[in-house]
Structures are given as C-alpha cells and as structure tokens.
Amino acid sequence: MDVLRLTAQLKKIGVDYFAGVPDSQLKALCDYLINTFGVSSLNHIITANEGNAVALAAGYYLSTGKIPCVYLQNSGLGNIINPVTSLLNDKVYAIPCVFIVGWRGEPGVHDEPQHLFQGEITLKMLEVLDIACMVIDRQTTEQDLEKQLYVFKSLLNSGKSVALVIKQGGLSYSEKVIYKNNSSILREEIINFITEAAQDDIIIATTGKTSRELFEIREKKGQLHKYDFLTVGSMGHSSSIALGIALNKPNKRVWCIDGDGAALMHLGAMAVIGEKAPLNYIHVIINNGAHESVGGQPTAADAISFEQIALGCGYKASYHASDLKELQIVLSEIEGKKGPIFIEVKSAIGSRKDLGRPAITPIENKTVFMDYIGECS
Template sequence: MKVESFVNNLGAEFFTGVPDSLLKPLCDYLMNTIGISKKHIIAANEGNCAALAAGYHMATGNVPVVYMQNSGIGNIINPAASLLHDKVYAIPCIFVVGWRGEPGTHDEPQHVYQGEVTLKLLEDMNIRTCVISENMTEVQMREIMEDFQIILAEGKSVAFVIQKGALTYDGKIRYQNDHTLYREEIIRHIVQVSGEDPIISTTGKASRELFEIREDNGQGHQYDFLTVGSMGHSSSIALGIALNRPKQKIWCIDGDGASLMHMGAMAVIGQNAPGNLVHVMINNGAHETVGGMPTAAGDLDFIQIARGCGYTYVVSAANLKELDVALKEAKVRNGLTYIEVKSAIGARQDLGRPTTTAVENKKRFMEQLTSADR
C-alpha cells in the first residue's frame, strides 16, 4: 500500500514517534510533507510519544498517531496502561508499529522474541490490532478505519502492525549533516587506543562496525559486549560492569539517539562516578540505523549535560586529532570521562552483521572479564 493512502485513511493531523526501518516509507513521507513541526515530533522514546500524544488529544480533542518499532512497546506499557487506558483517562491513540521479528520471517536475534509476543502485548493492553500486509487494499483499510473510529470514540486505542514491505513511498529524502568523521573511523580509533580493555557498544550499526573492525584486525570478539537490542541501555550496562571491575578500564560506545532514549542514565553514572569508565557518545544527530531521521541531539549541548550530571572530565571532538588526544588521555586518566564525537551520517553499503550468537558474545565477554583476575 502506498503510504499516502495509509496516512490519508488514518485521518490524523498529529504524528509523533521513534523511527523504525520497516516504517521508513512513513517516516520519509512525514519528513517530506510535514518535516519537524508542531504536527510531527520525533520523541526521545516511545513512552515520551504516548504522553505527548495524550497532551495533544486533551488540547485539541483529536486523535494522535504514535509510530514505533515493536521493540518500543515496552516503553509504552506504563503510559498505555496507566494514562491512556479507558479505565483511567480514556485517551484514544492510533499506534503504528513496525513488526520486526515477525514469526516465519528471518530477523536479527534481538527481534525474534519481541516479534513473537508483539500482538499479544498489544492485545493484553486492550489495544485492538490490525496487521497491514503487502496485499492490503485501500478499500480494506478504509473499512478497518470505520470500525476503529467506533473504538477510538470510546476512549480506547488501536494499533496497525506493519509487516515488512507493506508500505511503499516513491519520494526521496537524503539525511546529512556538516561533520566529516564517520562512525566506523571513530570506532577504529577507539579500538586502537583501548587495546584489550572491555568495550560495551550500543544498538545498531555501531556494534556491527565494531564487530567488523575486530575481524579486519584479526582479533577475537571477547573484548566487546554488543548491545544489539535494548536501545539506550548500553551506558547502564557499562556502569554495572565498571563498578564491579574497578581495576579495569571500561569503554562505552554510545549514540545520540540511544543517549536521548534513556538520558536519566547519565545522572546515575555521574552520581556513582566510576573512575574507570570512559563514555564515548558518537553524535550524528540522526537515527541512522533505521533510516537517518533526525534526533533532538543536533542542537543539544551534551557537554553541559555531562558536566551537570557529574562527569569529572568532559570533552568534545570534531576531528581525528581532537579525538586521538581525548582517547589517549582517557586511557591513562583515573576519573569518569565523557567524550562527545561529532559524526557524519552514513555507513558502508556492505556493512555486515555479527556472526556470533548473543549468548556466545556474552559468554566470551564474561570469560575475558574474569581472566583479568588471573
């Protein structure tokens, strides 16, 4: 189905969400037609979206649309159950959910279980669902929306679960910024300086690039924990490791979208202030792994935020010289360190994926951590 028809049949005037690769036709269409405005807001996380949508409904009386990958359902459970639900405030919302890990389709390991329980989670929250497939017609969509309008009028929410390839869009959009460093180059320099120190890398292409850099270097993968799912939590994982391995330098490779998703983690890190943790945040101002749509990080001063959260040493780098100086100082320093690296948007077209399983990654990483005691 063409995304234009899908959006027209929703009959909505306000959209908020967190981008998803399966929803790229919708995301690109919204960026081309509405952009970032009062009618379209890319939020920090999906719970943020649900609350924003609630505010919109109360201010206008209209029904909002919240779009997201199914991995974000966990972030909406609380507001969906305790804010939107018809037994609480009865605030209607249309959810548009990209179905990663749909049963019967091949997907990455972090999406498999989430895909299995997607429909059940929505149904358990009393959210009526409709699966949009490639074969869905505009007439069928219109009939479904007629039924959904009755449900929405009762203060209940509904969800369209989008299969891979179900939405199409012919428009083109290019996401870019003015920075010159690319993320893979930045990670390669981190690997050079960190040596055999443990690295915890964030969700998406950062972990894929780290894996391939190790392959290119002829190294094993025991030094790295690849946070292939659980977006926004790599820095908290790194904190848990750093506090319990105080004699080891721990590196966290984070991203701006992930940092925004659960930014409160930075306050907790600063409060605990492990002197052996180096938190490197690669900032390209984009949700690049799922298509390139902008985050709110482009105009955000992460340096001031890190200082305010209690990081001891804070620096921003925009070129390789600045980056190398910051990394080498962090390597020998005793003190909680935050390095923001300004990055361009883009990755190799032939970028591969990890060939080890998630459990294998965890096992080897843990073995390497404990080997430092011997």
C-alpha cells in the same frame, strides 16, 4: 500500501498529528512525515523514546480533543506499557490513540536475533494492553483499511486505542529522502581509534551499526571479540550495562561506545553514572544527529549539549572532538585520568555498503565476554 493512502484514510477519522521514534519497517511513513511536516512541527515530532511519544500524544489530545497517532518499532512496546496502562487506558483517562507499529521479528520472516522474541509476542502484547489491531501487508488495500478504521472509530470515540501493525514491505513511498550532516568522518573510523586506545580494556557497544562496525574492525585486525559486549537490542541501555560492569570490575577500564539517539532515549542513565562515579568509566557518544540504523531520520541531538549534560550529571571531565585529529588528542589526554569521563565525537551519517553483521550469536558473544572479564581482577 502507499503511505499517502494510509494517511488519507487516517485523516478521514480526524488523525493528522504524529509523534514517535523512527523504524526501518516504517521508513516510508517516516520519510513522508519528514517531507510533509519536517522534523518538529505542530503535526509531527520525533521523540526521544516511545513512552515520551505517548505522553506527548496525550497532551495533544487534552489540548485539542483530536486523536493523535504514535509510530514505533515493536521493540518500543515495552517503553509504552506504563503510559498506555496508567494514562491512556479507558479505566483511567480514556485518551484515544492510533498506534502504527513496525513488526520486526515477524514469525516466519528472517530477522536479527534481538527481534525474534519480540516479534513472537507483538500481537499478544497489544491484546493484553487492550489495543485492537489490524495487520497491514503488501496485499492490504485502501478499502480494507477504510473498512477497519470505520470499526476502530467507535473504539476511539469510547476512549480506547487501536493499532496498525505493519509487516515487512507493508508501506511504500515513492519520494526519496536523503539525510546528511556537515561532518566528514565516519563512525567506523572513530571506533577504530577507540579500539587502538582501549587495547585490552572492556568495550560495551550500543545497538545498530556501532556494534556491527566494532565486530568487523576486530575481524579485520585479527583481534579477539572477548573484549567487547555487542548490545544488539535494548536501545539506550548500553551505558547502564557498562556502569554495572565498571562498578564490579573497578580495576579495569570500561568504555561505552554510545550513539546520540540511544543516549537520548534513556538520558537519565547519565545521572546515575555521574552519581555512582566509577573511576574506570569512559562514555563516548558518537553523534551524527540521526537514527541511522533505521533510515537516518534526525534526533534532537543538535539542539542540546551532551558535554554540559555530562558535567551537570557529575562526570569528572567532558571532551568534544569534531575530527580524527581532535579525537586523537582527546584520547591521549584522558590516558591515566580518573572517570567517569565523557567524550562526544561528531560523525557523518552513513556506513560502508558492504557492512556485515556479527558472525557470532549473542549467547556466544556473552560467553566469551564473561570468560574474559571473569579473568579481570
């Protein structure tokens, strides 16, 4: 279905406000919203996480009386459970909302391992949350949607929420959107420098292309993968995984290679890292200001200072690098210093067209990784 037809039908029931977290399955919708409303306007806001979007939508409804729309990948359903059940639900405040959910891991459709179980339970989760849904695929017509939205309107009027679940290829948009920034260095180059500095240290890599590039760097160099934990899902939680390891392996340096979108999603983790203050912890955020793995849509990273946040959270030192020369200087300077240490590195949006995916399963990664850190004192 053309996203223009989708939004036209939503507008008929009074929905013209959108908040959410970008998703590759919803790229057509995300690109349309960027083209139509921009990154942050009275009609569209890209949020740090999905629960944030639900709360923002609730504020919109309370102040306007109009029905909001929240878009998200189905992996974000976990982040909305609390505000949906304790804020929106008709037994509490009865705040209506239309959810547009990208269905990754749809049964019978090939996908990455982190999406498989979530895909299996997506419709069940919506049912448990008392959110009636319609599944949209390539064959869904505008008339089908109009008919279903007419039914949904009565539910929305009673304070309930509804969802449109989008299968692969379910939405289309004819206009192209190109996302770019002013940086020239690639994330893969940055990760390569970090692996050189880390040597046999432990590395925790965030989800998306960061883990994919780390895996390929090891392959290219003929190095073992035992040093690395590739966080293929759980966006925003790599820094906490790294903290748990650093606290229990105090004699081994632990690097977290994070992304700006992931860090923003659960920014409170940095406060816990600072409070626990592991001396062996190095937190690197590669900041391209984008949700690159799902299309390149912008994050709020350009509006904040990660360096100041890290220092405010109690990190012992904070550094910034805008090119590889500066990064090399920073990596030399932190050698032997006590953590937690924070490093922000600016990078371009983009990756190699032939970038592959890890050739080992998550369980295989876990096994060799645990075997290695089990040997560390």
